[in-house]
Amino acid sequence: MYLVDRYKAHMDKISQDGMTFITPDGECRLTGFFTCERACELPVMDIVILMVKATQTDDVMESVMSCVGPETVLVSLQNGLGNDEALMKYVPADRIMYGSGVIGTELPAPGVCVSKPEAGIQMFFGASVKSAATDAAGKYMEECFNAGGCNASFEDDVRPYIWKKAIMNSGYNTVSTVLRLKVGEAMADEHGRGLITAVWKEGCAVARAAGIIDLWPLIEADTQNLIDNLGDYYPSMAQDSLIHQRQTEISVLNGAIVRYGERFGVPTPVNFALTEIILAIQGNYGRQYNKVKA
Amino acid sequence: MKIAMIGSGAAGSVFAAYLRKGGADITLVDPYKEHMDKIAKDGMKFTIYPDEVYHLTGFKTAYTADDIGTMDIVIFMTKANQLENAIQGAKPCVGPNTVLVSLINGLGNDDKLLKYYPASRCMIGSGVIGTALDGPGGCISTPSEGVIMNFGALENNDVTIAAGKHMEECYINGGCKAVFREDVLPFLWKKVVVNCTVNTVCAVTRLKIGEVEADPFGQKLFHDVIRECCAIANAKGVALDADEFIRVDHQHIIDHISDYYPSMAQDMLWKKYRTEIDTLNGAISDYGKQFGIPTPTCDVLSTVVRCIQNNYANQYVDGTRK
Numbered sequence: 001m002y003l004v005d006r007y008k009a010h011m012d013k014i015s016q017d018g019m020t021f022i023t024p025d026g027e028c029r030l031t032g033f034f035t036c037e038r039a040c041e042l043p044v045m046d047i048v049i050l051m052v053k054a055t056q057t058d059d060v061m062e063s064v065m066s067c068v069g070p071e072t073v074l075v076s077l078q079n080g081l082g083n084d085e086a087l088m089k090y091v092p093a094d095r096i097m098y099g100s101g102v103i104g105t106e107l108p109a110p111g112v113c114v115s116k117p118e119a120g121i122q123m124f125f126g127a128s129v130k131s132a133a134t135d136a137a138g139k140y141m142e143e144c145f146n147a148g149g150c151n152a153s154f155e156d157d158v159r160p161y162i163w164k165k166a167i168m169n170s171g172y173n174t175v176s177t178v179l180r181l182k183v184g185e186a187m188a189d190e191h192g193r194g195l196i197t198a199v200w201k202e203g204c205a206v207a208r209a210a211g212i213i214d215l216w217p218l219i220e221a222d223t224q225n226l227i228d229n230l231g232d233y234y235p236s237m238a239q240d241s242l243i244h245q246r247q248t249e250i251s252v253l254n255g256a257i258v259r260y261g262e263r264f265g266v267p268t269p270v271n272f273a274l275t276e277i278i279l280a281i282q283g284n285y286g287r288q289y290n291k292v293k294a
Numbered sequence: 295m296k297i298a299m300i301g302s303g304a305a306g307s308v309f310a311a312y313l314r315k316g317g318a319d320i321t322l323v324d325p326y327k328e329h330m331d332k333i334a335k336d337g338m339k340f341t342i343y344p345d346e347v348y349h350l351t352g353f354k355t356a357y358t359a360d361d362i363g364t365m366d367i368v369i370f371m372t373k374a375n376q377l378e379n380a381i382q383g384a385k386p387c388v389g390p391n392t393v394l395v396s397l398i399n400g401l402g403n404d405d406k407l408l409k410y411y412p413a414s415r416c417m418i419g420s421g422v423i424g425t426a427l428d429g430p431g432g433c434i435s436t437p438s439e440g441v442i443m444n445f446g447a448l449e450n451n452d453v454t455i456a457a458g459k460h461m462e463e464c465y466i467n468g469g470c471k472a473v474f475r476e477d478v479l480p481f482l483w484k485k486v487v488v489n490c491t492v493n494t495v496c497a498v499t500r501l502k503i504g505e506v507e508a509d510p511f512g513q514k515l516f517h518d519v520i521r522e523c524c525a526i527a528n529a530k531g532v533a534l535d536a537d538e539f540i541r542v543d544h545q546h547i548i549d550h551i552s553d554y555y556p557s558m559a560q561d562m563l564w565k566k567y568r569t570e571i572d573t574l575n576g577a578i579s580d581y582g583k584q585f586g587i588p589t590p591t592c593d594v595l596s597t598v599v600r601c602i603q604n605n606y607a608n609q610y611v612d613g614t615r616k
Contacts, residue, residue, distance in 0.1 A: 178498065179601055180610040191601035195594065234610065242610045269590030276518070277594070279511035280499050289500040289555065289563045290611070 002042055003035045011035040013111030020112040023149065044069035047137050050087075054078045054252040057086050065090060073137035075125065077101060079236075080252025081166045081260065084128045095133055099125025099158055100165055103150075118229070122151045126158030160207075164215045164222075167203030170253040171196040172226060173235040174274050178281075180242060184231025187223075198270040203257050209264035241278070245285040250278040295366040295460050298323055300359060300384050302330070304425040306371030307433035309397060309443075311340040313461070314350050316468030321354040321362050323384075330355040332431030339432035342469070343424075364389035367457050370396045370403075374573040377406050393457035397421060397445065400573025401486050401581075404448060404479075417454055419445025420482060423470075441471045446478025483532045484543055487523040490574045491516050492547060493558035494595045498602075500563060504552025518591040519575070520544060526578050529585040562599070566606045571599040 005011055018031035036042065040063045048068060052060050057078070068074065074091050076083035076098040084098040101123045104116035123145055127134035138154040145152030155161060175196045176186045186192035204216040240248045254271040261268035281288065295318070299310040302324035314320045324330055337351035356362050365387045372380045377398060388394070388411075395417040396403040407416040421443045424436030443465055447454035458474035465472030475481055492503050495515045499506055506512035517540055524536040558574075561567040575592040582589030602609065 178598055179605065181601075181605055181608055185605060185608045186601070189601045189604050191597045191604070195597050195601070238610070269588065270594055273515075273518075273591045273594035276511050276515050276591075277498060277598075280495075280501075280506065280509050280515055283509050283511065284499065284501055284505055287501055287505045289559070 001033050002045065003033050004037070004039045004042065005035075006037050007110075008037060009110040010107070011037060017111060022112065022114045024116070025149070039064040040066040042067040045072055047073050047075060047141065049075045049077055050083075051077055053247075054080045054083055054086070054249060055247060057083065061087075061090055071095075071133060073097060073133050075099070075137070075141070077123075077125065078252075079166070079169070080249055081162065081256035082252055088128070093129040094127070094131035096128040097125050097134055097138060098128065098162065099123065099155075100162055102165070117150070120151065121153050124153045124155050124158060124161045126155040130156075159210075159212050160215060160218075163203070163207045163210075163212055164218055166253055166256065167200055167207065167215060168219055168222065168226065169235075169237075170203055170257055170271065171199040172230070173237040174250065174254050174278060175199065176235050177238040177241045177248070178274060178277055180238070182232060182238075183235055184227055187227050187231070195270070195274075199254065199257075199274065202261070202266070202268045202271050206257055206261045206264060206266045206268060209266045210260060237278075241281060241285075248278055248282055250275055250282070254278070295319065295457065296321065296363070297367040297369060297461075298359060298362060298365045298384070298387055300368060300370050300380050301372035301376070302326070302355075303371070304427045304433060305397075305421070305423075306369075307338070307427065308340075308423060308425040308435045309369070309371055309421060310353070311338055311348075311350055311433060311435070312443075312468040312470035313464045314338075314353060314468070315340065315348060316464035316466065316470075318460075318464040318468075320352075321356060321365070323356050323359050323362065325357050326430075327357060328430035329427070330357060336431060339428060341428060341432070341434040343434060343436040346469075359384045359387040362387050365392055367393050367395060367461065370394070370398060372398065374398050374400050374403065374570070377403060378409070381406060381410050391415070391453055393417060393447075393454055395419065395445065395457070395461075397443075398573075399489075400570055401577035402573060408448070413448040414451055415453060416448040417445055417458060417478075418448065418482065419443065419475075419478060420485065437470070441473050443470050443472035444475055444478065444481055445472070446475035446481070448479075450476060479532050480534065483523075483527045483530075483534055484539070486574065487520060487527070487534065487539060488543065488547055489556070489558075489570075490523050490578060490592065491519045491544065493556040493569075494571065494575050494592075494599060495519060496556050497559040497562045497569070498595055498598050500559070502552065503547065503554055503556065507548050507552065515591065516544065519595070522582070522587075522589040522592050523578055525587050526581045526585065526589065529581065529587055558599070562602060562606075568603050569599055571596050571603070576600070 014033050015035040018029045045067045073095050074087050087096045102118045106114040142152050142154040172183045179186050207215050237248045240246050254275045257271045258268045297318050298321045299306050300323045302322040310320050333353050334355045340348040340350050393415050394407050394411050397419050399420050404418045422438040423442050426434045428434050462472050462474040521536045524534040527534040558569045561569045575596040578592040579589050
């Protein structure tokens, strides 16, 4: 396993002492990682997994391509929609896999990481276009994840999982951010819940037009679960926007729903308006009114 | 002419004070007893910011319109969401030739008047005046530059023109630059479109007008709202061209008040008041549904504002994680 990141203190600590891995079951130390700061320091890999923010994919790929050979399978486990297509300009679709994890993660100190997995399937992935290469890579990853204690599933058709997660995120994540409210607070207000539901319904209509199963019943069934698990949190985009004041993942969430909507002829006005609002906000963090005035 | 001011809070008191100062026969109607009693007993202390103070006497006052007799002009200055109740409550003072006037900000006030009275006896308008109460018996006006009061009839005829001319004369004599307009609807719609645009987008993005305009996505939001509002205005029979509005009217705002949080942003960001969203973008959304015209930007913005104003106390503020 080769880890690549610019966070030098983290890389150095892991390479010297191994990684402290904290899960609900306890803590362990994992050794045997090779670490470096740039992918161009690596030899050719069998599998390259991308976990940078979706908006940074193109920035890192130039360097990443130096460890990609003719047989290498590229895997995006990044959030959002369209990550598979973003990789198609670098390798053919039969060497691309994509998926996503349902795991809360933290990095409290260099060399230490925390996993807070949800119940059930915690990791799913599948091939863009199935081939011998993706089959081999997918089965190998599934085997390693499961042996490592992560309930992973190599799916024949990963799209319903990816889309359901992205659509749900586009609702509660984005709306919470615009409202500056926790998920539970947004869902408890009729207007907040109405807006989230409108985002979800547009997303499901786009997914249907894209030839994916009707996701609405799945999302509806998962709503109480969302409130129970995330109700008291600022979701990731709200953290990006309100707390850290950094670029959000809007372009691979609501922005991607809008783009796929255009492609398949499905109107997505609510996602469009929310995307515009977040784009206007994230270009102006330093100017935003953010104080309590007397 | 006998004039009743139905709703004499801050704005109603200021609007009535100018009329009284200009010689009008005014009856104030408001359930705020201390205010009515004080004015009836000692007159009204009327301050025009920064340094003019007048002591106005001769007001009649009442808690309701039940026993004030038939009026020639009835002006409504309630909150927009109380207008219909006020129209019903004012019936005892309305005769067959009484002219009904709304000077309340926002959209839809004309439709509410028209539910009860014919266009031939209705007028609408609005003022560009900051207003505040100054304890019971007092009020303060903070007027803008230039014309600060505009009104006009929904249908021009002898009755409405006489009422409009009389109000215009009293206002001007009272020191308030007022214009009785022959064609008031396009004028008021332009004001509403400005408010729907800069008020709401600045409130939601928490930015000043010029900061939104300088951001390409912010400017796009401004323009989207303008296009939706103009489409609704056209459906209501008021000709407004979106491109021309952007080039002329919106640009005028950008050129003159870019370093400014508009009133809804003030309400939302630090005053924590209920906003006027229901009579601005919310009303555009309602008209959109009524006419089958898509207004997605106004739909989303008004929903966002309605949710936020229900949740001021819960909102994330100032880097402090609750």
